[in-house]
Structures are given as structure tokens and as C-alpha cells.
Amino acid sequence: MKQLMKGNHALAEAAIRAGCRFFAGYPITPQSEILEYFSWRMPEAGGSFAQTSSEIEGINQVLGAAAAGQRAITSSSGPGFTLKQEGISYMQSLEVPAVIVDVMRYGIGLGDIFYGQGDYFQATKGGGHGGYLLPVYAPSSVQENADLVALAFDTAEKYRSPVIVLSDAAIGQMCGSVELPEMKEFDIDRFEWALKGRDRHYPQGRTLTDRMYYDFGYDEYDKHERDRYDAMKENEQLWEEVQAEDAEVILVSYGISSRICKEAVKAARAEGLRLGLIRAITVWPFPTKAFQKYNGKASAYMTVEMSQMGQMAEDAFIAAHCQTPVYSMPTGRDVADSEDIIANVKDILAGRKEAF
């Protein structure tokens, strides 16, 4: 049965239904409703909720819970997401599966609580130290806030990797109809690798530390990491196409901006302009397979995102393989406007816009 829910609430409820039984985090706008929802719902579902004294404590509690085999989650926004990066890097070194939600807001430093999509680089390029990667899902609706957080847990466990859900203030604050997933429960002891007490197989108990030291003895480690990331790139790309097949110009976008792109595609088609859209659902791995279908065939790609300079534009440029030019339309603090998008597309076609 569908029901009307706020994006942040739908995400929290779907996480519970996906079997998540641990939350630790710290309030910050615009993600606070996630924490607020978990504060009553998590104990009701038999899980643990902690409002920690900082984001650093929150991410490390999640690391601990996940190391014991629990489905665990934390969420934040803006500067709070930055504070979690060291913990995410550690999680990836331990190969601990957990979900980190970033409800993006605008700006660097303190920034502001406006809508924004400026954390793309931080989320997709290994925001902590050492150069790790991890799957990043970018919901564009209340329904996807629910669907993708549930998928994020499955992907996390499939690869033993932390996974980011990169939502944004608009998707988190808006309400929409949502069909929630079925309730699932998991045995905390289902993983061979997870920390447990002493038993016949591990008389000293199990240790979980940076896998480089003992499991790979350094030498095989780089190859192991490369193989993991290659498998994610091969298997986990998700995207939606809107009338891209015959498009002269293909918009490339994600999250809240992609919704405006959909409006632009419809409006452009109504006036005979063949516009299409590739909407990235995974922003890492970036959906390069979608580009392979249209490189050299479409006249141009144009990325639309809320950042000061293009961020996703760089990934689109790489994916276009110099076969189709890429243009960038970063809208900064403003949500894109479909008429501006169409005007930019016309500028591309008339040779008036500079390529990225």
C-alpha cells in the first residue's frame, strides 16, 4: 500500500525494514528527521539508537556494530559528513559493510542549509584518506530514498564495503507517495568474518583489522582492492534513460537536478527539440555503460548539477571518451530551471556555449 511520507522519514523506515538495527549519529539540518525518526522507531523495532556526542563517535559506533555483523547506518549533512570520512576510510580497510547517508546541503565550510549537490566529489572520489572507492546511490524521489537505502545494505554486504546514499535537501524534505519494502530480520551471526565470542574455530576470538596486514600480507592487497572495485564497476552501474535513444543532446544529471531535467526533456520535445536524459542512480560506479551506447552518436552531453563548478561533468567527460563533447551547466545554490536548461541546449546547438 502506498502512503505519503517525507523523504527523510521514508529513508529511515525503509532502513528498518531492510533489517537495519543500529543507528548512531548527530543532528544537523537537513538530515535531522532521519535521526529523529530512528530515535523512536529503532527501539520499537528492537534495535539500538544512539545520539552520539559527535559525528566521529557516530561513524565509529557504526563501524563497531557493523563489525559485529549488524546492519548499521549513520546519516549527516554538510560539515558533519566531512567528519565521518576518516571512519569511512577505516571501514573500507576493514571491509565492513554499513550505510552512510549524506543529505546534501549547500556550500563549503559551514555553508548553509539550502539545497545543494556539492558533495559529489567527496562521496564519489574517496572522501577520506588513501584512495578507496565505494558504491554511491543518488535517490531522486521519496520512493528511491526508500528503495536505494534497502539496496545499499545488500550491496554493502555483497562486497563487504561501506556504501553511501547521497540524498539531498530537496529529496529529504519533500513528501511523496511511497511503497515501503517488506520487513526483514537478519541473524547477526550470519557472517563468517564478523566479530563473535570465542568458539571452537576461533579459540581466541576473531580479530578484525585492516585486511592488508594479515589477510593479504601486503603483497596481494593492491590486486585484491582493484578486483573489488572492478567488480563493482562491472556489476553495479544503475541509471535511468529518458528518451535518450534518438536524442541530439543528452542531459546528464542526478538527484533533485535530474527531476528538472525530466521536465526540460518533455518541454523540449513538445517544441521539436530532441532532448534526452541519462540520470545516474549510482554516481559511483558512474554509469559509463549508458554513455557507451551514445558516444559518437549524440551531438553533445550536458551535465546539470547544483555545484559551483561542474563535478559530475568530469565523470561525464571521461565517460564520453572524447567521442561526444561534454558541456556543463552548474547551477550552484539555485535549483535548475527547465527553461534555462533548454536555452543552454540551444546555445550548444548554435555553437554559442563553450565545451567543458
Next chain:
Amino acid sequence: MHKEFVFAGFGGQGVLTAGMVLAYTGAAKDYDVTWIPSYGTEMRGGTANCTVKLSDEEIANPFYKRPDILVAMNKPSLLKFMDSVKKGGSIIVNSTIIHEMPEVEGVDIHMVPVSDIAAGLGNARSANLCALGAAVAVAEDIISIDDAADGISGYFTKIKDNGSNIAVLKAGYAAVKQPSADV
């Protein structure tokens, strides 16, 4: 079928709630629905608004662009949004506190004293629902007044008897349908 509504007013006038009841009603009718509030510093500065869209197709953009219906509960909101209203659309004006209405070409203006009507029915705090009733009166091709009444009962589940709220909703509806009636 696609309808775009903006509910705007001072914080405390219940515009976000009126929009939420409409969105709830639309979702119950299986429409695709979006509700998005004013947000950020604007929300903290005393004025509030939300955009509600109902459609039988997927809604792309949740933000206001060319509303079919504007509900203006105070003057600053009226001035902010009135020029964005679609030609052939409607503006519901809270005439209890907005006495002068500027000319807006190609748009139907409904002066409805929503605060007075709600107070007259002994439910002064439900002026927002009176305005919702008025908005439904100009959006009947997508939502009926009975749907909206069911929406009130379904949304305010903690209120045992929504009779008074529904009476105010229907009075707002009637004020648009029979403007000459003494209210």
C-alpha cells in the same frame, strides 16, 4: 491531468498543513503527488509556503513554476506568487486580512474571508482548511470536496471527531461555489 498548487502565508497560518492534507488526499486517490515546503532562511523568517502537485503521470519538478491555484493567506505571499499563476488559473485570497486585490490578468480571483468563516464556525484555527475547501472548489476536475473531507479524517488521525474541521472545509468550498451566499 496535472494540477499545481501553492499555499502561502505567515508561519502559524497552517499553509504547510493545508498543503499536506491536499497531498494526502491526492495520494489516497492514487495520483502521483509531491509536497515541498519553503525551506531554509525563508522558513525561519516567519513566512511559509508549500507547493503541492497532483498528477496522473509521473511528476518531474516538485517546485512551483506556473501554479494553477494560489492560496494567499497574507499580502506578502500574494505579491510574491500572484504573477506566477497560470493564465486561466485561480487565486484564493484571504480577504479577512487582504482588503485590496491588485489586478492579475487572465486569472480568476476569489476573495474568501477564510479567517472570518473559520472563526464564525467556532474553529478559528482552521482557517487553513477553509482555504483548502476554497481551493478544491476550483480544482474539482482532480479532487472532490468529499475526497478532501476524507483526506482530513485520514490525515488528522489523532483527532477523534473531525466534524468541525470538515464543516470549515465545506464552508470554504461553498464560499467559492455560491459567492453571494451570506457567510
